[in-house]
Amino acid sequence: MKQVASDTLGFVPQKDIVYNKLLPYADKLDSESNDILAKIKGNLSRAVQLRELWPGVLFWTRRLSTYMRLYGRKFSKEDHVLFIKLLYELVTIPKLEISMMQGLARLLINLLKKRELLSREDLELPWRPLYELQERILYSKTEHLGLNWFPNSVENVLKTLVKSCRPYFPESATQEMLEEWRPLLCPFDVTMQRAISYFDLFLPTTLPPHLHHKGFKLWFDELTGLWASVQNLPSWEVHLVNLFARLANDNIGYINWDPYIPKIFTRILRSLNLPVGSSQMLVQRYAANAYDISHVVLWVSSLLGGPSQQAQAQLSGLFNSITSFFHPSNHGRWLMKLMKLLQRLPAAVVRRLHRERYRKPTWLTPVPESHKLTEQNITDFVQSMMQPVLLAMFSKTGSLDAAQALQNLALMRPELVIPPVLEKTYPAMETLTEPHQLTATLSCMIGVARSLVSGGQRFPEGPTHMLPLLVRALPGVDPNDFSKCMITFQFIATFVTLVPLVDCSSALHERTDLTEVERKLCSASAEFEDFCFPQKMDRRFSITDALFTFYFL
Structure with missing residues (x-):
């Protein structure tokens, strides 16, 4: 099909919308899309050369966004890379109007969304312009004085942009980031929160195995030691957990987590902030800085499998200790967090199974055979979750979370x-x-x-x-x-x-x-x-x- 498309279009499309072939005028779409794409490329490049941001660049980037909605990524790999590099340069223009920057950033995020289409060999993006953009907007020294105004949505757009560009940072980026932010690592200063949040957002974790010595091995021991040394759940610990979860998910089988697994599950149990003792005591300071459940389930699902099977034993112990809290007679603020854990963990394991067994191979690091989930791993996982899920069916918060958990568990082991x-x-x-x-x-x-x-x-x-x-x-x-x-x-x-x-x-x-x-x-x-x-x-x-x-x- 790609060969036929290349003969008609003159190039191999990156990823077009296959349903367009079912339209009654499908035979005319190739010539139509070629004409529109040629106009976009010609006029957008002309507007950039003339430095006409408005209306030229703004109009033709919106036409490109409309083109992608209608035809998908129906352009060659070379055009894809050039579009990304052009938009990256436009987004990082100093003192660019915020509304225009957000629109360009959203289009750039859309171009970078399908990571499997472009490998690290095809594209490389510098990290420092994004860091300077974050510093200028999120840590502005003039906004609180009323001299600047930024919309509330700009923070999420910038963070999503960094996450989309992160896989394409150069090999030297990790060392440069450590040199930039390591001096801010002081647990007794407010700069600690800023440094760890930057580490969580910027550090690349998708480097291939032969480049691990330039990636996470430069900071893994230092940050895990820092995480193990704190006991009072400071606000920056949440960002460390997010970073570790992403690292574990991107490098399954290449990191030995066994020495940290007991502490990981102990910290997860502590962050649930469950009532304990006869007086049902709650430690209120844990409520605000609790771990993000979406990153917790990502971390746990990445630890499962492997030769040691230690993570499954700890997970079974965790659910044995909290099963009674799922009883329908129990209720409290902590119950919502427990129900999220129950609902999202099976979904994370299903996504990992799909990644290991059904997803087409890409340039991203595959899971080694020794650490893939076996049939026994799946059976043990489902059995460990069945008792709390059956109790949660009749929870006071409703049965929707339990139904979603059962749906994913039944996909793996319907007979159980x-x-x-x-x-x-x-x-x-x-x-x-x-x-x-x-x-x-x-x-x-x-x-x-x-x-x-x-x-x-x-x-x-x-x-x-x-x-x-x-x-x-x-x-x-x-x-x-x-x-x-x-x-x-x-x-x-x-x-x-x-x-x-x-x-x-x-x-x-x-x-x-x-x-x-x-x-x-x-x-x-x-x-x-x-x-x-x-x-x-x-x-x-x-x-x-x-x-x-x-x-x-």
Whole structure:
């Protein structure tokens, strides 16, 4: 396909929008996009040469942004690199108007978003202009006097820009950054926060293994020693944890974390700020400086696997110690943080599995075979999380977090996740006096619906539960209980979207190669018509009645 595109366009496109090929005028798009791109390149370069920032550069950069929305990155690698370098120079112009700088920065972020398209050999960007831009705006000496005004969104735009440019910093950048900010490292001074935040934001962690001596090995021992020496959770420790999490995720298998794993999980448990003792004592100073859960789960998911298996043992111990806090009778400010941990950790492990097994190889450092997650690693992880997740199904904060956790766990091990959920769902559908239990279990069943109906080798009997669940869910369509009615409709809609309702009972007589589960499914499919239109059966309610009830609501 790329060869055909290159013959038509005259270059190999970086990454165009494949759905454009389905448009009725798809044969005209190549010539149209070539004309637009030629105008953008010619007029943008002319505006830059004439130093016409407004309206020339502003107009044609917006046209480039529109071009990317319509056609994707439908330009050659050489043009891609030149666009990035041009916009980088424009963004870092001294004293550039803030609104224009933000617009150019957002376009540059969009160009850098797909890291797999450009390797370090294709592109190199200096780090110091971005540092000077951060200093001038985020640490302005005149803004508090009212002499300058910066919008609230500029900080997030600048930080996202640095994160996008970070993989392309030169090899010498780490040493230069250490020389610049190491003198600010004083735990008893406010400059400590500034230095660690810069380390967290700027230090590159995606260098290839043969350049590690120019990368994280220059600062790893120093910063880990600093992190281990503090016990009172200062505000700058959060930035150190963010840096370590990113480093662990980008270099799985190349760093020995075993000496630090017990302390890592101890600090994570401490930062959850759980009530302890008979007086339910809370240390309030930990609440403001607690670790960011998104970086905690990234760090933990990167530590799993490997020869030692120490991280999994510590993770199991962590969940054993906090499982009782997920009980539905418990409630407090700390519960939201626990639910975030429960919801995001399985998602982080699923992303790592996708990276190791399914993602196409890129220039980024791959995970070595010795540290890839094995089937036993996945089983141990799922088993360690099942008890707190099943308790969290009925939490006072709602069942959404537990449903999302079960969805990701079921993708990895449906045979361990779905049966316990079914054991709670069937009794909840039979009782009429506990509607909250029905609402929670149906929400979790919606989460595991895809893994249930897909069956597969791990849970082949899953599809046989679909029709009994649909039939038992029909009484839940109760206009007097709006929440139960809505979750029931969502439940029915999810299943009938995933599975076509077709009568396949004739296949029992025509095919001889069906498995036992497939025979059960074919015989059960004869009831689909009765499920939708129950004239032949003595049933008071059907899916058609349910839809009419929903219409009149």
